[in-house]
Amino acid sequence: MIFGLFENFGIYDCVLFLTLTYVAYYYYKYFTRENPLPGPFPFPLVGNFPQILWFIGNIEMFFNCCYKKYGDIYEIYTINIRTIVLCQRKYLDNILSKNTHEMKIPKCKILTKELGSEGKGLTLNNDYKSWMFNRHFFNQAILSPKFTNEAIEQTNKLFNELESYWSKLFLKEEIIKENKNILNFSEWFQYYTNDITIKLLSGKRSYSMATYFNTLSDEKADYPEDAVKLSQTFHKPITEYSIFFVVPPFIRHNIPFFKNKANSILQTLDNVNQTLDAIIKSRRQEIEDTSLNEPLQNDMLTSMIIKNTLRDNNYIETGEAMRSLTDAEIRANMQEAINSAALKIGNMLSFIVYYIAHNPDVKKKLLEEIDSIFQGDKIRPITKDDFYSLSYCEAIVKEVARIFPVTHLITRYIDNPSETAEYHWPAGTLFVINSKVIQNNDDDWEEPNKFNPDRWMVENFEPNKNSFLMFGGGSRFCPGRKLSMIELVCLTALIFRKYEVDLVDMNAPIKVTSDPGLVRCLSLLVEIRPRNCYVGADY
Numbered sequence: 001m002i003f004g005l006f007e008n009f010g011i012y013d014c015v016l017f018l019t020l021t022y023v024a025y026y027y028y029k030y031f032t033r034e035n036p037l038p039g040p041f042p043f044p045l046v047g048n049f050p051q052i053l054w055f056i057g058n059i060e061m062f063f064n065c066c067y068k069k070y071g072d073i074y075e076i077y078t079i080n081i082r083t084i085v086l087c088q089r090k091y092l093d094n095i096l097s098k099n100t101h102e103m104k105i106p107k108c109k110i111l112t113k114e115l116g117s118e119g120k121g122l123t124l125n126n127d128y129k130s131w132m133f134n135r136h137f138f139n140q141a142i143l144s145p146k147f148t149n150e151a152i153e154q155t156n157k158l159f160n161e162l163e164s165y166w167s168k169l170f171l172k173e174e175i176i177k178e179n180k181n182i183l184n185f186s187e188w189f190q191y192y193t194n195d196i197t198i199k200l201l202s203g204k205r206s207y208s209m210a211t212y213f214n215t216l217s218d219e220k221a222d223y224p225e226d227a228v229k230l231s232q233t234f235h236k237p238i239t240e241y242s243i244f245f246v247v248p249p250f251i252r253h254n255i256p257f258f259k260n261k262a263n264s265i266l267q268t269l270d271n272v273n274q275t276l277d278a279i280i281k282s283r284r285q286e287i288e289d290t291s292l293n294e295p296l297q298n299d300m301l302t303s304m305i306i307k308n309t310l311r312d313n314n315y316i317e318t319g320e321a322m323r324s325l326t327d328a329e330i331r332a333n334m335q336e337a338i339n340s341a342a343l344k345i346g347n348m349l350s351f352i353v354y355y356i357a358h359n360p361d362v363k364k365k366l367l368e369e370i371d372s373i374f375q376g377d378k379i380r381p382i383t384k385d386d387f388y389s390l391s392y393c394e395a396i397v398k399e400v401a402r403i404f405p406v407t408h409l410i411t412r413y414i415d416n417p418s419e420t421a422e423y424h425w426p427a428g429t430l431f432v433i434n435s436k437v438i439q440n441n442d443d444d445w446e447e448p449n450k451f452n453p454d455r456w457m458v459e460n461f462e463p464n465k466n467s468f469l470m471f472g473g474g475s476r477f478c479p480g481r482k483l484s485m486i487e488l489v490c491l492t493a494l495i496f497r498k499y500e501v502d503l504v505d506m507n508a509p510i511k512v513t514s515d516p517g518l519v520r521c522l523s524l525l526v527e528i529r530p531r532n533c534y535v536g537a538d539y
């Protein structure tokens, strides 16, 4: 009798039958899931993609709306993976513990193979041993005192270069008189951070600022041709990467618009890989050609190449456990560092300037601190001691990171069953931590919506555990935190020491776009002129 039912089935009936069976199975699984939580209603194959699509370009808004509607813990379906969103610090004890070694993304062969990141680098590396190994090299290269000194030296050098462009374009007397001293701060600092990141990490110059200057000026800056290609190659994947995280593979592979976008990113990544391979090869050669007693450059690439070789001061021959990194591993680490650093620091600087401009009392205190440290000297290079003394400036950076974080989400994926937020979760659960909501919670922060750097100045002040996640937490804590603080504090001081920076439109909200990885400033127009700290001073 059952077989009789199927006798007259055509191909369309079969497709319809299979679709209905799949949909029934999908919703059976959905309605019988473990620990059901509130959240937007999902659809077969695409999960909550239709709802997320509504917020494309401003994913932060999607998470805000869900938080308001569903509360401190809810679930969404991204790329058809059930994702538990945590918006309370009390839920994070287990998941951000230093003793756990959770991954950041689901084990997804297509993703890691497509992006070529399988078992390499840090963020997308799901192999714990390989992650540990790479993380050790990463930390050693970027957290050393030599690297700190190099970061401060390069910050000064590149800031001088930036000023040389600004003086030609915006700071001449006649330009200021005609009110043409307006610049797009977010663009300039995106190029600045590109330049400094690539210099510190690879030892090479990218000349992004020079390239940008040339688009604005009749007078042209000189730079080597190959350097330009490097900066252009790095710019694209960082900004468009998120298509691999929000668009399901089926759509990415078959719908022409998404397919073309994904292919173009893969092509760019391929160019980045080739560029990095060439840089690594030539640096290896330079190191080989340098005698053992001659000093080497202090960039991250050089440190990663020489670690566990005869060049390394701490070298002990112990075999595989202390092997050095392969070119492919170095490349993945470099790519990751460049992707992480330039955009986050660049965008945060724009947010800092925006908040300072809107808070005159904060600006006044900042200038008092700067003047007391530099004593009116607007030219001498900033030093490591200055960096450690700029405590109010550091408080501003932290307060901006708290109230308006550049990374608003942090992910964790468990490959063993675990207890989190008072529920037992099976292996294979993905969690998203909404750090923006957590950092603006009034249980942990007095008047959380008030921009108040002074809260960081109270003696012995420490935020409650897991209530401030600027650099994440647990063993996956951001390894670039020291470099970031150096850049953010030093640049804020260098800018405000010498320049008056006013927003062109004080009434406009800050223009941003956000994807799951980053909140990005689209544009920040400011009017700039030399700051007259002391009456009668010469500029």
Ligand code: HEM
Binding pocket: 104, 122, 123, 135, 142, 336, 337, 338, 340, 341, 342, 344, 345, 348, 406, 407, 410, 411, 469, 470, 471, 472, 473, 474, 475, 476, 477, 478, 479, 480, 481, 483, 484
């Ligand atoms: C304002 C600047 C920055 C901010 C706000 C920031 C924030 C973060 C956050 C929130 C995480 C996730 C941590 C977690 O999952 O618990 C992270 C991870 C990471 N960051 Fe940063 N970061 C910044 C700059 C940098 C820089 C300058 C570098 C490198 C040069 C860097 C390299 C990385 C890497 C490699 C990871 C992945 C670590 C891992 O999975 O083991 N970041 N960062």
